[in-house]
Amino acid sequence: MLSSLWQNPTYRFLILFLGLFAFFYYLNIAVIGLAAPGGYYVPIVANYLNYIDGLRYCLMQSTAFILKLLGEQVFTTDTWLRVSGRGGFIMAFDCLGYGVMSFFSAFVISFPKPPKNKYFFLPLGLLFIQSLNIARFVLLGLFWKQSNLKQVINHHDLFNIILYLALITLIYIWINRKSETSLDSIRKQATSVIPVI
Numbered sequence: 001m002l003s004s005l006w007q008n009p010t011y012r013f014l015i016l017f018l019g020l021f022a023f024f025y026y027l028n029i030a031v032i033g034l035a036a037p038g039g040y041y042v043p044i045v046a047n048y049l050n051y052i053d054g055l056r057y058c059l060m061q062s063t064a065f066i067l068k069l070l071g072e073q074v075f076t077t078d079t080w081l082r083v084s085g086r087g088g089f090i091m092a093f094d095c096l097g098y099g100v101m102s103f104f105s106a107f108v109i110s111f112p113k114p115p116k117n118k119y120f121f122l123p124l125g126l127l128f129i130q131s132l133n134i135a136r137f138v139l140l141g142l143f144w145k146q147s148n149l150k151q152v153i154n155h156h157d158l159f160n161i162i163l164y165l166a167l168i169t170l171i172y173i174w175i176n177r178k179s180e181t182s183l184d185s186i187r188k189q190a191t192s193v194i195p196v197i
Helices: 002-007 009-035 044-047 051-069 098-108 120-147 154-176 182-193
Strands: 075-076 081-082 087-090
Touching: 002 009, 009 051, 009 098, 051 075, 051 081, 051 087, 051 120, 081 120, 087 120, 087 154, 098 154, 120 154
Parallel strands: none
Antiparallel strands: 075 081, 081 087
């Protein structure tokens, strides 16, 4: 039964996708839980394997850098950012985008395309996700406090809608992009040098 499911490309994709998504997502949750003081705190995870705090630091400092380039006075700690005379935010774990990164990584890895098509798309897609996240943080620091949108929609929901629409578009383009095999590439080169009669 399982082997027949695995032979079917659609089921194989779904099994791989769901398994990888669960693995990535719950790995992130585990690192957050084991690295945060209290509860199941494990010092080795907190000191040596805590990539979550590294991601938060990188996002916070990138946001602060852009805001300073825009001429704003910015104050930060490990978890919050404040723009003088504007607004600010607390960067909770939910703001880091680990859920959408887990989804994207699992999808790209499990999708039946040659590995060479994934080498650049996966890291570029993750960079795209975090670039949009930084843009959100910049906008939050500058405009969200005065915005009337906050009475209508939560900024997390608004960001998720925009991000998933952008990702679906990006994935659609990637899936439908024809990948040249090395044989196709050789044929193209040969026909450009030798005219076909």
